[in-house]
Every structure is written in structure tokens, then in C-alpha cells.
Amino acid sequence: MNNQIVLKMLGDINNIIKFLSKRDINELSSSELCNKFGIKQADMIIILGNSMPYIARLGAVAYKNGLSKNLMIVGGIGHSTKYLIENVLEENKYISIDVNNKSEAEILAQIISLEENIDKEKIIIESNSTNCGSNAYEAYDVLRRRGEIPKSIILIQDPTMQLRSHASFLKAWDKEDTLIISYAPFIPEVKETKNGFIFLNTDVKGIWSNERFMDLIMGEIPRLKDDENGYGPKGKGFISHVNIPEEVLVSYENLISHYSEYNEIRFRK
Secondary structure, three states, X not given: OOHHHHHHHHHHHHHHHHHHOOEOOOOOOHHHHXXXXXXXXXXXXXXXXXXXXXXXXXXXXXXXXXXXXXXXXEOOOOOOHHHHHHHHHOOHHHOOOOOOOOOHXXXXXXXXXXXXXXXXXHEEEEOOOOOHHHHHHHHHHHHHHHXXXXXXXXXXXXXXXXXXXXXXXXXXXXXXXXXXXXEOOOOOOEEEEOOXXXXXXXXXXXXXXXXXXXXXXXXXXXXXXXXXXXOOOOOOOOOOOOOOOHHHHHHHHHHHOOOHHHOOOOOOO
């Protein structure tokens, strides 16, 4: 494969991941919330289960800094759990973290309690959901039963799933007047190497392998398409309608010629 083709592929990858990494605010700050939405503090930060402790810690720090009144972690045992466990076991500082038969939410709660000194009793846990759609519905069910439906929430998720998570919450919470704000914890970017590509996000520990990253981003576009095979209203009805820009669809089609195994939705929900 010549260098020009590789560079074109990397451009398409970066184009897709920038689209998926939804950010409604540019930073996790009260001033940004006020500028964009007229509030200085959200009612709740919801951290959605994923494979990177980095993401949970980012949300926890925002909560400690007063960006939200409450903190919730959502996630049972799903497709990211084994990768989260691998990341935990690779860090000596997490030797006290119990991962045996634990949900993503339970593992992440232990991590932020250890690292950020947040009382676990103050963290609302949902540990049954297994995918983006059930994250939204199960979180809503837990909060409804507690009688604590927030008026505003900040969602923080794996960047590859941030946009679909947002669309899932819009669908699951459609009967509520809740302001849903997305903040992808970082915007992934890749560059060429002799053996393929590497991430420029060198500060993010536990970032995906190249193979898993491609599986994640190539799986998202067909799910987000609002057609008979997608997850939108015209398909399975798991999410609200998502407008996919033409340039993102073109990038996806360009990559399909190199990753033909992603022509259909595979495995993950």
C-alpha cells in the first residue's frame, strides 16, 4: 500500500472519530457551561462504563471541582469489561481494586474512590446495563426509582461511543425535560508509522489497541445510520435520529474498501 493511500486512510479515520467524539462544551468548566447553556453547575455527571480508568477520573475531577451536584457511574458487564480489567491489572497502583465478577461501574467507582478520594457512598451506581442503549434506560430507571431525575446531566463516555450514547439518552429520556450535555473526554487522533498508525493522545493510559479502535469506529457508522439496518427510528429504534454529514459517510465508504468485514453490523450492541 503506497504512502498516499495510507495518508488518505488516516485522514478518513480522523474524520470519523472527530464526528463520533461529540462535545457540546469545549471544556469541563463552569464558565463553559454558563456560556453554552446558561448554567454554572449541572445536576449530575454520568460516567458511562468503558475500558479506560482515565475517563472515569476525568469525570470524577470535574465533580470534585463542583461542576455537578451529583455523580453517577453506569455500566454492567459488557464488551468493554475485559479490556477494563486488563488495564486495571497492568497498573500496580490498582492492586487493591477488586475486579472479580464486578461490573464496569463497580470497578470504576473503586478507582475514583482510590485516586480522587471520593466517598463511594456518594456515587450512584447502575451495574446491570450492557450496551449504550441499556446504559440510558437503566440509568433512567435507577434515578426514577430514587425520585431524582436531574434537570441537567453531563455525559462522559469512550469517545468512539459518545455520539451514540448521547442519541441513546435522548431516546430513553424523551419524556423528561432533562438537558443532556455530551463531553467526549478526549478527541483521538492518529498518525502514520512504519507499521500502521499510532495515537497522538500520549497522555491517555489504557487507550485501545489499533485493532479494537478500528472495530469500534467502523461499527459505529452503520449503527448510527437511520435506515432499516441501523439503530435509529427507521431501524431498530434504539436511538434518536442522527444526522451523519456526507463527508463522514464518504470517509466510511472509503475505509470499507480496506475493511470489508465491516460492511454489516457485527457483534456489539
